Amino acid sequence: MPKPPQAAPLTRVAPHDEAMVEAVIDWFVAEARDLPWRRADCTPWGVLVSEIMLQQTPVARVEPVWREWMLRWPTPAALAESTQADAVRAWGRLGYPRRAQRLWECARVIVERHGGDVPGADPDLGEAELLALPGIGDYTAAAVRAFAFGERAVVLDTNIRRVIGRAWHGQALPAAHLTKRERDFAAALVPEVATEAVAWSAGSMELGALVCTARVARCEECPLATECVWLAAGKPGLEEAPKRTQAWHGSDRQVRGRVLAVLREASAPVNVTGLAVLEDVEPGQLDRCIGSLVDDRLIALVDEQKGAYALG
DNA sequence: AATTCGGGGTC
DNA sequence: GACCCAGAATT
Known part of the structure; x- marks a missing residue:
């Protein structure tokens, strides 16, 4: 494995951790789903749209809507020329319609401020430019930088938090709020080489979605099974659930x-x-x-x- | 740090 | 029925 450049990471990662990260990357290369927004011909706009749609919404429900959306509005300019009402209507039943509203606003800002090109490629300003767009927060900004532009970014979604929490810390489920401590740990695991960093982000996310799932983890299929602290401890902590779900009916x-x-x-x-x-x-x-x-x-x-x- | 914001598949 | 899902914005 080639040595990373001189710029040392803030936190040294042990060889043991690197081996686990590589195991996830290898697993991902073999098992990744063929999703349309992962294809080589998918534009940054396509990636951005997918990320907004995927906020709190499962892949299976997003995919058909994403396909229609991209056929109708293949560029930010195309969406910007349409109306918010059309965007909300095309959003269908994906939920959180404010996302459709913000995505439409996002398209307009991209046209006005960035000449119609999705920002984020710039190594210095990319993060800030994305965060300045409506509907884009920490997760989505990092995801676009990684998956649309191939840059090294600390992508931290609920899947990755769960995978790291279990495999490295033995925790069944991530805490309600992300702490600086947790973010720093996750950042230290991200490989220095951009292509590997992207593969780790996509791979650990996919692992959380397909194998290391919230309810019934399929540990027998997991590339981290032999290293996982949580599995070694007997997978504790799944039964406790004082989460207090919000009432839905009549709300x-x-x-x-x-x-x-x-x-x-x-x-x-x-x-x-x-x-x-x-x-x-x-x-x-x-x-x-x-x-x-x-x-x-x-x-x-x-x-x-x-x-x-x-x-x- | 706590709330609000949809909707549907799954266990 | 409860739970969960590639979170963000507001207070």
């Missing part, structure tokens, strides 16, 4: 979704408050949800006379 979140679903399907403005499909919703809650959707600029009152709303 504002659900009602907002139902209102938006009506307006997505409609070809003309709709008086939402008089709708049969929303009869079971308390008037107060319905008004509150409509109000918050208006505040978010996801919908707008377009016919005051009729009290009719449409997608913003």
Whole structure:
């Protein structure tokens, strides 16, 4: 293995750790899914769109929507020339429609500020330029730098956090909040050579998605099985789960979704408050949800006379 | 640091 | 039914 350049990493990684990282990379080369946004002909825009869609949404649900989206809006400029309403409508049932709104805004900013090219390739400014875009946070900025531009970046999503937590620390599930300590440890594991760094990021993410899954880990298939601290300890900590899930049925979140679903399907403005499909919703809650959707600029009152709303 | 923000597959 | 998913933005 070639020696990395003089620039030493902040934290030295033991040969043992390097071997584990390489094991994940080798596994990924053999087992990676053939996803469209991983193909060599996928543009940075395609990668960016996939990353936004994949925020809190599984691959299986994203893939068909991503394909349609890329056929319709193959470039940031194409999306920027369309309307937010079209973007939200094409988003379909992926959830968190504010992502569609931000992606549309993101396309406009890319056109205005970056001449229509997705930023992020610059080794110095890339990170900051991406973080400045709507809907792009720490994870997505790093992911675009790595997967769209092949740069070394510290990609840290829920999958990678779980893999590192288990294999290196023996923890079943990552903590609710990312600490500097955890980030520093993850950063130290990222290989210095960019191509390997990208392979590690994609590979550890894929390992978390396919093998080292949250509920039932398939350790017999894992390339880290012989080294995994968590497996050696007998896979403790999965039973405890005082996470307190947020109620869904009847929540504002659900009602907002139902209102938006009506307006997505409609070809003309709709008086939402008089709708049969929303009869079971308390008037107060319905008004509150409509109000918050208006505040978010996801919908707008377009016919005051009729009290009719449409997608913003 | 805690909340809010969708929706559906899976166990 | 509870849980989980390539998180981000706001307070």
